[in-house]
Amino acid sequence: MVRLNADLIWKSPHFFNAIKERELDLRGxxxxxxxxxxxxxDQFDTIDLSDNEIVKLENFPFMNRLGTLLINNNRITRINPNLGEFLPKMHTLVLTNNRLTSLAEIDPLASLPKLQFLSLLDNTVTKQPDYRLYVIHKLKHLRLLDFKKVKQQERADAAQKFHSKEAEEAAKKVAAKAYTPVVMDAQGTTKDQGPKVVAPTPAQITAIKAAIINSQTLDEVTRLEKASEEAEAEKMETDGQDQEEDGADEQKQADESTPIQED
Structure with missing residues (x-):
C-alpha cells in the first residue's frame, strides 16, 4: 500500500490536459x-486517482477549484454524505468499475450541487431495478449518466415514480431484495454474471468533459453518444469475426492433430 502524501503528490505528473485544464495524475x-x-x-481542475485501491470516497478538504475527479478502477464502497460541502464545483465524476451495490450508497452524490456528468458503469448498483430513474431523480442537474444523455422524458418519469420519500424507500427495499451477491472464484477474482462493461477510455472522458464545459446545448453530447454507439457496434462485429476465425483455427488444429487411421 502506498501512502498519498505531499511528496507523492508533487512528484506525480501534473500538466495542462487536452481541454486546457490543470490536471494531476495519481493513477496506478x-x-x-x-x-x-x-x-x-487546490491548484488543479482535474485529479485522476484511477487504477488504485481506494475503498472510501472521503477525506477531501475544501477545494473550490476541483471540477473533475476520475476514480475508476478502484474499490469504492462508501461515499461521504457531505462530499458536496468540500467539492462545491465538482461537475464530472467517473466512478466506473467500483463496488457500489445499492441505491442508498449513491445517495451522497446528491450533495454535489454542480454534478452534471456521472459514470457508474460496471458497478453492481447499475443492475438494480429503476437504477437510472433513481439516479436522475436524486441528481437534479445531471446531464449525462453512464455516457448517455439524460432526456426530459426520463426526468418526468423519475419525478413521477419517486414523488415521495416513501416511494424512494420502497425502491431501495426492492433493490436490496433483488441484489445478488458477487461470486468469487478460487483466485479471488469476480465472476461477472453479465457482459463485462468496458471502462471509458481517456479519449471518451476528455471528449465528454469538453462537451459539458464548452457547449451551451447537448448537441455535441448527442453526436458523441451516437459516435460511441457506432464504435461499440463496430467493435462487437469485429469481435464476432475474430471469434469465428479463432474457432476455425482451433478446429483446423484439432483436425491436423488427429491421427489418421489406416484400414
Missing part, C-alpha cells in the same frame, strides 16, 4: 486511502 499507485490531498493547495 496502489493508494488505499485518500489523505493529505490538501497538499495540492
Amino acid at each position: 499507485n496502489k493508494i488505499a486511502i485518500i489523505e493529505n490531498i490538501g497538499a495540492t493547495e
